[in-house]
Amino acid sequence: MKKIISIVASVLASCAFASAQQALGPGTGLVSPEINPDHSVTFRYNNPKAITVSVAGDCIEGRVPGGDGMAAMTQGKDGIWTYTTKPLEGELYSYSFIVNGQKTYDPSNVYLKRDVASYTNYFTLSVEKYDKGYWYEVHDTPHGSVSKVWYNSPSLGGTNRRLTVYTPAGYEDSKEKYPVLYLLHGSGGDEDAWSDLGRTIQILDNLIAEGKAKPMIVVMPNGVYFNSSAPGYTVNMFQPTMLNSRSDSTKEIEESFPDIIKFVESRYRVLKGKNYRAVAGLSMGGRQSCALSLAHPDTFGYVGMFSGVVPPSSQEDEARYAAVFKNAPKLYWMGVGSADGVKANYDKERAFLDSKGYKYEYYESDGGHIWRNWRVYLTIFAQKIFK
Amino acid sequence: MKKIISIVASVLASCAFASAQQALGPGTGLVSPEINPDHSVTFRYNNPKAITVSVAGDCIEGRVPGGDGMAAMTQGKDGIWTYTTKPLEGELYSYSFIVNGQKTYDPSNVYLKRDVASYTNYFTLSVEKYDKGYWYEVHDTPHGSVSKVWYNSPSLGGTNRRLTVYTPAGYEDSKEKYPVLYLLHGSGGDEDAWSDLGRTIQILDNLIAEGKAKPMIVVMPNGVYFNSSAPGYTVNMFQPTMLNSRSDSTKEIEESFPDIIKFVESRYRVLKGKNYRAVAGLSMGGRQSCALSLAHPDTFGYVGMFSGVVPPSSQEDEARYAAVFKNAPKLYWMGVGSADGVKANYDKERAFLDSKGYKYEYYESDGGHIWRNWRVYLTIFAQKIFK
Numbered sequence: 001m002k003k004i005i006s007i008v009a010s011v012l013a014s015c016a017f018a019s020a021q022q023a024l025g026p027g028t029g030l031v032s033p034e035i036n037p038d039h040s041v042t043f044r045y046n047n048p049k050a051i052t053v054s055v056a057g058d059c060i061e062g063r064v065p066g067g068d069g070m071a072a073m074t075q076g077k078d079g080i081w082t083y084t085t086k087p088l089e090g091e092l093y094s095y096s097f098i099v100n101g102q103k104t105y106d107p108s109n110v111y112l113k114r115d116v117a118s119y120t121n122y123f124t125l126s127v128e129k130y131d132k133g134y135w136y137e138v139h140d141t142p143h144g145s146v147s148k149v150w151y152n153s154p155s156l157g158g159t160n161r162r163l164t165v166y167t168p169a170g171y172e173d174s175k176e177k178y179p180v181l182y183l184l185h186g187s188g189g190d191e192d193a194w195s196d197l198g199r200t201i202q203i204l205d206n207l208i209a210e211g212k213a214k215p216m217i218v219v220m221p222n223g224v225y226f227n228s229s230a231p232g233y234t235v236n237m238f239q240p241t242m243l244n245s246r247s248d249s250t251k252e253i254e255e256s257f258p259d260i261i262k263f264v265e266s267r268y269r270v271l272k273g274k275n276y277r278a279v280a281g282l283s284m285g286g287r288q289s290c291a292l293s294l295a296h297p298d299t300f301g302y303v304g305m306f307s308g309v310v311p312p313s314s315q316e317d318e319a320r321y322a323a324v325f326k327n328a329p330k331l332y333w334m335g336v337g338s339a340d341g342v343k344a345n346y347d348k349e350r351a352f353l354d355s356k357g358y359k360y361e362y363y364e365s366d367g368g369h370i371w372r373n374w375r376v377y378l379t380i381f382a383q384k385i386f387k
Numbered sequence: 388m389k390k391i392i393s394i395v396a397s398v399l400a401s402c403a404f405a406s407a408q409q410a411l412g413p414g415t416g417l418v419s420p421e422i423n424p425d426h427s428v429t430f431r432y433n434n435p436k437a438i439t440v441s442v443a444g445d446c447i448e449g450r451v452p453g454g455d456g457m458a459a460m461t462q463g464k465d466g467i468w469t470y471t472t473k474p475l476e477g478e479l480y481s482y483s484f485i486v487n488g489q490k491t492y493d494p495s496n497v498y499l500k501r502d503v504a505s506y507t508n509y510f511t512l513s514v515e516k517y518d519k520g521y522w523y524e525v526h527d528t529p530h531g532s533v534s535k536v537w538y539n540s541p542s543l544g545g546t547n548r549r550l551t552v553y554t555p556a557g558y559e560d561s562k563e564k565y566p567v568l569y570l571l572h573g574s575g576g577d578e579d580a581w582s583d584l585g586r587t588i589q590i591l592d593n594l595i596a597e598g599k600a601k602p603m604i605v606v607m608p609n610g611v612y613f614n615s616s617a618p619g620y621t622v623n624m625f626q627p628t629m630l631n632s633r634s635d636s637t638k639e640i641e642e643s644f645p646d647i648i649k650f651v652e653s654r655y656r657v658l659k660g661k662n663y664r665a666v667a668g669l670s671m672g673g674r675q676s677c678a679l680s681l682a683h684p685d686t687f688g689y690v691g692m693f694s695g696v697v698p699p700s701s702q703e704d705e706a707r708y709a710a711v712f713k714n715a716p717k718l719y720w721m722g723v724g725s726a727d728g729v730k731a732n733y734d735k736e737r738a739f740l741d742s743k744g745y746k747y748e749y750y751e752s753d754g755g756h757i758w759r760n761w762r763v764y765l766t767i768f769a770q771k772i773f774k
Contacts, residue, residue, distance in 0.1 A: 047489055049487065049488060050487070050489075099486075099489065099491075100436065100437070100487065101436060102434055102437075102486065102491070103494070104486075104489070104491040104492070105491070105492065105506070107490070107505075108626070109626065110501060110504045110506075110618055110626055110627060111618070111619065111624060112499075112501075112506065114497060114499075117497045118494075119492070119497075119499065123624065124624065137622075137624075138619075138620060138621060138622055138624075139622060140622055142537075142547070143537045143547065143549075143620075145534055145535060145536040145537070146534065146535045147532055147533065147534040147535075148532060148533045148534075149532040149559075150529075150530045150532070150556075160529070160530065162530075169537075172536075172654060231497055231498070232498065232525075233525060233530075234525060235524075235525055235526060235527055237498060237510065237511065237524075237525075239495070239496065239497055240497060267559060
C-alpha cells in the first residue's frame with residue numbers, strides 16, 4: 001500500500017507543472033544530436049519525469065530503406081534519456097522525440113524543418129567526399145543568392161504569386177547569361193519546399209563549385225494554382241494540408257506556366273530557347289513536369305520526373321508524346337523508389353516509351369515516396385542538364 | 388485501495404507510448420488557435436493522456452505588459468484541452484504549450500518562429516486598421532523582394548558573409564534609386580532575425596503601400612563579427628546561444644561596416660550620402676547603431692536605438708558626440724520599454740544630450756526587452772526617415 005501511494009505520488013509529481021520560465025534550447029546544456037567518431041549518432045533529452053521517450057526517424061532502422069524507424073531511449077540516473085544509433089552513412093537525417101506517446105522536438109537542436117504541417121528535427125552527416133551528406137552540407141565555396149520575389153500571373157486572374165529564385169555565385173558580378181531549371185514541389189508543398197527540404201541551395205552550390213554542374217538559375221514556383229504563396233505570405237494565415245495544397249488538375253499549371261517563364265526571362269539574365277530550359281519536379285511536380293513537356297513540346301530541352309509521371313492512357317496522349325519526341329528533349333529523365341506506390345506508373349511509362357523507341361533515362365533507388373530520394377534525384381539530374 | 392490501483396493503472400497507461408505513426412499537424416483536425424468574434428483566442432490541444440497542460444505566452448496576462456503569462460488548460464470529455472483568452476488587442480502573439488511540465492509546440496499551428504535557439508508558435512490579430520497587428524499582417528498590397536546574398540568583408544579577414552536585403556515593390560521594374568536602412572539584430576540573433584521575428588517585410592510592405600514610409604531598401608546584416616551567417620548556412624552546423632552569437636565589442640563592427648555599405652552601394656541602385664542612409668538596431672544592435680554613428684559621423688543621417696544605447700562615459704566619448712552633432716543627424720531616435728533593464732542607460736543618455744542641447748527623439752513604451760517593442764519601434768522609426 002505504501003509502495004503504491006508512493007508510486008502514485010511520484011507519477012503525479014512527475015507530471016506536474018515544473019516551470020514555464022525554464023531555459024529551453026540554448027540552455028539545455030546538452031549536445032543532441034552528437035555525431036560520434038564511428039558515425040553513429042547519440043540523441044539526448046532532458047525530461048526526468050517522462051514515463052516513456054522514444055526517438056523516431058529515418059536514422060533509426062525501419063521496415064523500408066530510408067523509411068522511419070523508432071527506438072526506445074534509455075533514462076540515466078541523471079534523468080536524461082539517451083539513444084545511440086548504429087554507424088550511419090552520409091545523409092540528411094530527420095527525427096523527432098516521442099514523449100509519453102506524443103511527438104515533440106529536440107530542444108537541444110535548432111535545426112527543424114516543416115513538411116506540409118509537420119515539423120521534424122534534422123542533421124546532416126558526411127562520411128566521405130561526394131557521399132549524399134556531402135552534397136547537402138555547406139562547404140567553404142562561393143554561395144549563390146536566394147530570393148523570394150513576386151510575379152503577376154495574368155493567366156491565373158492577375159494574381160500576385162511568390163517565387164523562389166536561386167542565382168549561382170557570380171551571377172550578380174558578371175554579364176553572362178545562364179540556363180534555367182524550373183523545379184516543382186509536390187502536394188502539400190509550396191515555393192519554399194525545394195529550398196528548405198530539398199537542399200537545393202546546398203546541392204547547387206556544391207555541384208557548381210566542384211565543376212559537376214553548369215552554373216544555372218533555379219526557379220521554384222508555387223505549383224498549386226489556387227495558392228499564391230507559402231503559409232505566412234498570404235492575406236489569411238492558412239494551415240497547409242495535403243488537401244488544400246495540391247492541384248489534381250495539371251491544366252491550370254500548363255496554361256499559366258508561360259507567365260512564369262516570361263517573368264523569369266525578362267527579370268533575369270538568362271539564355272533563351274529549349275536547350276537552356278529544364279523542368280523537373282517531385283510527385284505532383286513530376287506529373288506537372290510531364291504535363292508541361294507535353295503541353296509545350298518546344299519549351300523544355302530537359303525534363304525530370306521524380307516519383308511522379310503520367311503514362312499515356314489514350315491515343316490523344318500518344319499523339320502528344322509523338323509531338324514531344326519528334327524533336328526529342330536532350331534528356332527525358334525518370335527517377336523512382338523501388339518501394340514507391342507510384343512505381344507501377346513508371347513501369348507503364350517505360351513500356352510505352354520502349355515500344356515507341358523514345359529515348360529516356362531511368363533511375364531506380366531504394367525506398368519510397370520520400371525527400372531522401374528527391375534530393376538524390378536532383379543531385380543526379382542537375383549534373384546532366386545544360387551540357 | 389482499488390481506487391488507488393486504478394489511478395496508478397490509468398496514469399501509467401496514459402503515459403505509455405501510443406503511436407509514432409499518428410497524423411500530426413495536418414491531421415490534428417483541430418483549429419488552434421481560433422480567433423473568436425470578440426477577439427479572444429481559443430487554443431486546443433489533443434492529448435487525452437496528459438496530466439497537466441498549460442498555455443504560456445504573451446497572449447496570457449503576465450506580470451509585465453507584453454510579458455509572458457501562463458494559464459492552465461481544461462480537459463474536455465473528448466480528451467481535448469482548451470483555453471480561451473480574454474479579448475485581445477491587435478498584435479503578433481507568441482505561445483507554447485506546457486505538457487506535464489515540458490514545453491512543446493501546438494501541432495495544429497504551423498506558424499513557429501525561432502528566437503536564438505527557442506521555438507514558439509505565433510499568430511497575428513488585427514482588430515482595426517493601423518493597430519499593431521495590422522502592420523504585421525500580410526495585406527493585398529504590392530510586395531517587396533527578400534534576398535539572401537553573400538558579400539566579402541576584407542576587414543574581417545576576407546570572410547564571405549550572409550546578408551538579408553529587402554527591396555521594395557517596384558524596385559526591379561524601375562530605374563529609380565532608393566535610400567537604405569541598415570537594420571541590426573541583438574545578441575543571439577543573425578541576419579534572419581529582423582525578417583523572421585521583426586516582421587520587417589510586412590511592416591515595410593504595409594507602410595509603403597499606405598504612403599506612410601518612403602520606399603526604401605532594408606539591409607539586415609549579421610552583427611556578430613565572428614559569425615559569418617545564421618545557423619544552417621555555415622560550414623559547421625552550430626547551435627546558437629546568447630553567448631556564441633553576440634559581440635560585446637563594437638570595434639569590429641565599426642571597422643567592418645564600410646565593407647557592407649560598399650557592397651550595397653555597388654550591388655543595388657541606391658541613393659548615396661548621409662541623408663539617404665539610416666542605421667538602427669535592437670539591444671546589441673542598438674549599441675552598435677550608437678557606436679556606428681560615433682565612429683562614422685558623416686555616414687548616417689538617421690540613427691535609431693531600440694533598447695540599446697551606450698551613454699558617454701568619458702571626455703573622449705563626449706568629443707565623439709560633439710563631432711556627430713556638429714553636423715547633426717536629421718533624426719537621433721531612442722526607444723525603450725519602461726520595464727526594460729537598460730532603461731537606466733537611456734535616462735543617462737538623455738540627461739547628457741539635454742545638457743549639451745543635442746536634439747533627439749525619445750519614445751517610451753510599456754514592457755521590457757522584447758520583440759513586441761522592437762516591432763513597434765521599427766514601425767515608428769521607418770515612418771520618420773528619408774523625409
